[in-house]
Amino acid sequence: MCIKEFYLSDSQALTDVSIDSLLRVFTVPEKAEATLNQVDRELSLDIAAFLNARVVATEKDLAEIEAEFASAVIPEEPVRVAHHIDNLMEKLVAHSVNTYAPGFIGHMTSALPYFMLPLSKIMVALNQNVVKTETSKAFTPMERQVLGMMHHLVFARAEAFYRHWLHHADGQLGAMCSGGTVANITALWVARNRCYGPKPGFAGIAKAGWSQALAAYGDRDAVVLVSERGHYSLSKAADVLGIGRDNIRSVPCTDSGSIDIQQLSDIIASCHDRGERVISLVAVAGSTETGCIDALDEMAVIAEREGIWLHVDAAWGGPALFSDKHRSLLKGIERADSVTIDAHKQMYVPMGVGMVLFRDPESQSSIRHHANYIIRQGSKDLGSSTLEGSRPAMSMLVHAGLHIFGRRGYGLLVENNIQRCKYFSTLIDMAADFELVSVPVLNILTYRYVPAPLQRWLESPENAASEVSVRVELLLNQATQILQRAQRERGQYFVSRTSLPHARQQGLLKTVFRVVLANPLTTDEILTAILQEQRELAAGPAVKVLWQEIKQLSGVALI
Amino acid sequence: MCIKEFYLSDSQALTDVSIDSLLRVFTVPEKAEATLNQVDRELSLDIAAFLNARVVATEKDLAEIEAEFASAVIPEEPVRVAHHIDNLMEKLVAHSVNTYAPGFIGHMTSALPYFMLPLSKIMVALNQNVVKTETSKAFTPMERQVLGMMHHLVFARAEAFYRHWLHHADGQLGAMCSGGTVANITALWVARNRCYGPKPGFAGIAKAGWSQALAAYGDRDAVVLVSERGHYSLSKAADVLGIGRDNIRSVPCTDSGSIDIQQLSDIIASCHDRGERVISLVAVAGSTETGCIDALDEMAVIAEREGIWLHVDAAWGGPALFSDKHRSLLKGIERADSVTIDAHKQMYVPMGVGMVLFRDPESQSSIRHHANYIIRQGSKDLGSSTLEGSRPAMSMLVHAGLHIFGRRGYGLLVENNIQRCKYFSTLIDMAADFELVSVPVLNILTYRYVPAPLQRWLESPENAASEVSVRVELLLNQATQILQRAQRERGQYFVSRTSLPHARQQGLLKTVFRVVLANPLTTDEILTAILQEQRELAAGPAVKVLWQEIKQLSGVALI
Structure with a gap:
């Protein structure tokens, strides 16, 4: 049982698999009337109608769905594309979540502006890898511009600052990430490495690890402070970074759900007493559960006084900065050392785009790395200071949103x-x-x-x-x-x-x-x-x- | 200066921005003759021709490209989609890397099978979030099946094993990741947390952090061993995880480029002598620079004898397992504790998909986490044990590849x-x-x-x-x-x-x-x-x- 040009036409008989037939999958597009192209056109015509027609509203039992995905053996032989698409529509798409449905107001994912779909297709077709300029060319400057624009939205530094840093090999204004979790981890990674930087007799935590870090700095332990409304990714970050989940010290909130500033001060003092270094103070700007915002200005005062890194997790609330009316809710954010904002939430970009912005473009030097065949010294490769390696150019979709909506459009939304x-x-x-x-x-x-x-x-x-x-x-x-x-x-x-x-x-x-x-x-x-x-x-x-x-x-x- | 229904038609006058006009971006698709739809159709017709026509072959100076992306200020007003697309084509797409060009044989990205494009568009349109079943429904069982199939390819456990574990809430066969770097970090994170697990008087490194871990286990330090051909992401992982880059001990290679087994044994012995715990032995299966493969079977013998976690970085070489002819090159991989494979390399899936597979489905329990509104105890939410949080359903593209190519198709490629x-x-x-x-x-x-x-x-x-x-x-x-x-x-x-x-x-x-x-x-x-x-x-x-x-x-x- 084999297949000939299985991909070319829905109706063609399956007769032979050969490398030649496989190669045509890469060169010869399917005919316009083929199933997949029909689906593609249906999507372009009207996403909402497509979803309403294809996604079943009533819930199917999870166990029943699992029964459709029960085999753990890779099918031996190829199948026609049309066959796979039919299956996909019936078993997967029909039982997905209709994120466009206006009555689904429990998730942070929502309908997307229609232009994101063909743009994503262009992005996929180009298949750039923004880990280095060699595999992304103009996409590296484009991504740097996106980071610059978001940096400007948050920190509003002077024009000369951006003229100097936007495309400078020695700095980055931030990092695009696959989401807010990686953004938060990256921010705390930078904060940790700056707390335990190199000094005489100690190579720095990046090189030497935790084993010598505490002794080198005379600390008993190291902690991160965040309100009890902080996102669970912070606890995960503490685990990954070797700080430990128990060393995320939860600060109580006031009745309004924002961090209790007095208790925060007290906890910092008690950390000092116990010989615990505070690696970072994390402020929440739009908590996941209730959307509340910490008093950023007051936290900045404390952070500056104590010399502690201030990170603002604005994954959800960051886009309030687009609005003249609501921007003041985030007053003080410009004094933070790092800020997380998710584009796949309130910037209406498809799933998979977060970012972390650093006030100081040299902050990321504490996590910078190089290799022989990639991100060499002096290069402008963005991969030199990101947690991820190879990455898609999702920044292109943020770039489109920033231009097509403009600040005012996002503000209105x-x-x-x-x-x-x-x-x-x-x-x-x-x-x-x-x-x-x-x-x-x-x-x-x-x-x-x-x-x-x-x-x-x-x-x-x-x-x-x-x-x-x-x-x-x-x-x-x-x-x-x-x-x-x-x-x-x-x-x-x-x-x-x-x-x-x-x-x-x-x-x-x-x-x-x-x-x-x-x-x-x-x-x-x-x-x-x-x-x-x-x-x-x-x-x-x-x-x-x-x-x-x-x-x-x-x-x-x-x- | 404002805009009315700016997105509807290329030619319409810009007159007014209002929330009503913005909302139509989410509901009313652009007309068929609009610029973006033309580009979309061009892509569907023939990707290679599109790229050859749109991507400029000769290289433009990076500084000149940067001048096109020089502003760090978000444009105030919206612009027409058509206007943005024209700009994009001229300034970005024209100066991208033509990854389809068959003469570009220096990267790990390549041409994609044409069906990946419309499928990606479907994925984006559905905008599922596989962090939890509530936001992904059937996509969670689908992703579990993909992990199961890849697990079976690597470890070939018995049918009963997969029947039990594939959809079990208490285990995962692996984790989809945005790429091989996150996969490697995840593997070493699990290895680290298992090395320094909870015991009387010690809550475990996940909770307590590094500060107590070494003392609790009586170690002077902790290291990871890998050949000098190991990927730079391992050094990054050591930094992130608090092990320290200098604690990635580089083991010399033989002339063939694979790890020197005798020297590996000697180095392990000297680690023991110095009171250094070996968190993991990392084998390279397809090094990034030369494609060489370590002697996996021999490394497995050592790892088993010493009780050390064996991770195989098969980000590049893993797909050799699809081929009957070359599968033996990776003999011994089935004895590993964890294995990284990238789908966006030799599985011809668009950028942004790696995976880590764990032989033991309970391994990931050492990094499992929960929250009130998400990934609750007992749920089957995949986000409970991934480094990333919200994630797109890229697994759908791997699922398509596994079915449309089949094992034999991938093997032939x-x-x-x-x-x-x-x-x-x-x-x-x-x-x-x-x-x-x-x-x-x-x-x-x-x-x-x-x-x-x-x-x-x-x-x-x-x-x-x-x-x-x-x-x-x-x-x-x-x-x-x-x-x-x-x-x-x-x-x-x-x-x-x-x-x-x-x-x-x-x-x-x-x-x-x-x-x-x-x-x-x-x-x-x-x-x-x-x-x-x-x-x-x-x-x-x-x-x-x-x-x-x-x-x-x-x-x-x-x-």
Whole structure:
């Protein structure tokens, strides 16, 4: 059983596999009427229609999907492209997440501007590797420009600064990364290596490793400070970098969800007392769970006073800088040493693009490296100071966004998102049976469904202090979890969920719906409908037994 | 100055930017005759023709290109898509590297099978995030299948093993990564965390960091052993992971370029003597510079005997496993603990896909992590044990390659590359004025141009021992460098260059042309033409003064 020119035509018979037939896959394009080209055209015509037609709304059980991907043996023989595409559409695409659906407001991925699709195809066709200029030519200056523009957005240094550094071999204004996690790791890697740089008798941590670093600097240990709202990638970074997850010291937040500055100062002092060096202070600018922003200016004051590296994780919130109206939310960010911003979130670039920007273009020298056949001394190769090696030119898509939208276009999109989130929070606030848990600063909010009489019962200080209320809260958590899943399974709307510290109940976590308003296609009507569906589900059989249990405990009749 | 529906039509007047006009970028596709759609169609019709028409062959000076990307200020106002695309074509695409050109045999990137382009567009349109099932649904089982198939290719465990583990929440067969560097870092991260795992009085390095790890295990230091042909990403990994670049102990190679097993054993013994723990032994399976492969079976014996983690960096050479004919080159790989393979190299997938495979599906538990809103305990979310967080579903392209080519198809492509490389090495061997420096095992070779009389002069033991010969060698290095650049600038052919230890001259590096035969479109005629052009350049003005200097030193008349 073999195949001849299997790729050329959907209908051709499979007769022989030879190297000649394989080579044609690289040279002879498929005919216009071939399945894959049809799909391609369908996509170009109307993405939303394509997804609505091809993606099944109701959820298929994961175990059933797994059964379709059960073999671990690579198929021996080639198959026709058309055959594979048919399979793909039926088994994979049909059961993907419709990220364009305006009712799916639980993820950070959203609809993309249509022009990103053909542009991505151009990027893939060119297949440049921005690790070095030799494999990317003009793409290296282009990427440096993107980093410069984002650097300017954040740090707004003088024109002469950019004229000097933008294309300078001895510095970089930042690094494009596959995402915010790699960006955060890179920032802390630089911070760590600068803390434990070379000095007489010590080659520096980059060369000598941790084994001598602490002794060389007379430290007992090294820590990173971040609010309890910090992203989990920071803990991962601490693990990877050998700092240790337990050495990410979690600083409590104020009620507004931003870092408690007084406690931060106290913790720094106690670190000094214990002989622990603070490698970095990490500020959160748009936390993943609630979108809250730390007081960047106040943290910068502390960082400068203590001589500590200030990193701002603005993976989510960074694009607020595009907006004249909301830019001030991030006031102080220009005083940071490094800043993470994700392009695949609020810059509407496809998945796989984050960046870290460094105020000082020479910061990355602490992680610079060279090799004989690549990124030689004196080269402008971007790979000399990135965590990743070979990398696609995703920066081309950011470059397109920055030009096609312009600062003003991105600003308007940000403002639209924040405005819609404000609207939704008003809607929740006005509804007697919903409780707004975190007030949105940007475009993320959390809330839960709590029947009105139960809200009153829980708010009474007397009940709140009782042990019964803890049991009620745990049942409410269960209800929220069930409602979230039930709505997801219906397939029309989707909010995510998370757990946040409970304001009234020390040590208890509150399960909440989490909403991210980033899809520009989401309308006010959809938001109303989401609450309505949750109300319906809450009145249905899925949570009935929970309301009964709550009634027995609290005496409050709910349904 | 503002813009109305700027994205809709190339010709429309720019009149007003509003949120409504911006939103249409997400909903209304551009007209068929629009510039971007024309480019898209051109690409679908014939990639090679597109690149030949759009990419300028002769090299533009980097400084001139930089002048086109000189502004660091984000443009204030949006521009029409068509306007941006015109700019892009002229300033960026025209000065990119034509990776399809069959005469460009210096890079590891090559032409792509045409079906990868529309498939990439589908991937981008779906914009799934494989960090968790909630944002990727069927893409998580699909990616697990890809990892399973590649795991089976490498380790060939029993069917029951895959039935149990393929979709199991408690294990992963590996991790998709943005490239081989992240794959190598991930492997050594796992190895490090397993070496310094939790035990009474020590929480484990993941939590506690390096500060306590060495003391808890009674080590003076920790090292990683790899041959001197190891990829520079290993040194970067040692830096990132806090092991230290100097603790990558370079093991000498035999003349064939593979690790010297006796010296490896000696070095391990001396590490023990010094109280240094060996975190991992890294074997190279297809070195970047010469394509040579370490004796994996012998290294596995040592690793098993010493209880050391064996990682095989098969980023380049891994796909030899597809070929019945060449699979034996990697004999012993199935005994490794972890293996890196890049898909964006010899699996003809676009830039940005590597993977690391773990023999034991529970290995990754040493780096597993959770968060409240993501990758919760018990979930099958792939993000629980990857270095990266949010990730695109590039595995879909590997999945397509594995099915459309099949094992046999990939095998044939590998065999074709190796055969062509053998042919080229014969060609070089037969030419009196070229010197083959590294004999190819896979499809990489190195060589240089040395006029025939000079070759004879250098080979005489008497001359080789003289100090003059060192000066001649240095001049030859210069000549090789100039010839390589001159050929690149002509724009029709491209070989890369590197420096290798000189077999005859201790401590001296030999500059060589480096050739990677991975583009299936490269023909024997092109290889002949490359040598011919180098010969012509060697007879030209660019190196004339070097030949004169060499003549003065050696007395050998060259031209």
